Amino acid sequence: MSALYALLLLLPLVSAQTYHWGPCPVPKVQPGFNLQQYLGRWYEIEKLPASFERGKCIEANYAVRQDGTIQVRNSQFYKEKTRVAEGTAVIPDMREPAQLGVSFSYFTPYSPYWILTTDYTKLAVVYSCTDILRIxxxxxxxxxxxxxxxxxxxxxxAKMIMIEEGIDIYGMKPTIQTGCKDD
Incomplete structure (x- = not known):
């Protein structure tokens, strides 16, 4: 009964997200991932819907801090303003450097941020998944x-890679990248 109650409390939190029954898929990640080559600016081309990303001109910038953590600086243009969110990424297991954890608050645990593939110069495919009670x-x-x-x-x-790894991309949507400051 308590699991059902918890489930009912969590459903409103995922209403603007993509959710599926059952546990998360466990896709393969980029072999030999090189963080130094991944650092810098990346523009969002398409995504599964996320309540925290509703704007346009969405981009992410990654840089290593002096303490060895990774600064994650996401920006988007939303409601006539540029909005920035800064977070921290870590590599919990150096044997799997493409499986990062990212948090945007001191009060939240690190969420998975897995780089499935990247060529470092043009394309990256990233996936994150959180199980809710394995339901x-x-x-x-x-x-x-x-x-x-x-x-x-x-x-x-990129979509083919996700499909081959068992990721449902049905709700994937393009991100508007026109009318941005540097256009």
Whole structure:
């Protein structure tokens, strides 16, 4: 009964997310991932819906801090303002450097941020998933690029990778990258 009660309390929190019954898939990540090559600016090309990303011109910047953690600085243009969220990423297990954890608050645990594939210069495919009592899971997925636009062929390639890894991309939506400050 308490599990059902907890489930009912959590459902409103995931209403703007993508959720599915059952546990998270466990996709393969980028072998030999090199964090130094991944650092810098990435533009969001497509994503599974996320309540914290409703704007346009969405981008993420990654940099290593002096303490060895990774600064994550996300920005988006929403309701006529540029909004910035700063978080921290860590690599919990150096044997799997492509499986990062990201948090945007001191009060929240690190969420998975797994780089499924990247060529470091043009394309990255990122996935995050959280199990809720192993009854259902909330997942996020992003196709990122070093430029505001990516070819349709590269987008299809990124989606194919997610599908092959058991990730449901049905609700994936393009991010508007026009009308941005640097256009």
């Amino acid at each position: 259902f899971h909330v997942d996020y997925a992003w196709i990122l690029s070093r430029a505001r636009f990516l070819s349709q062929g590269d987008i299809e390639y």
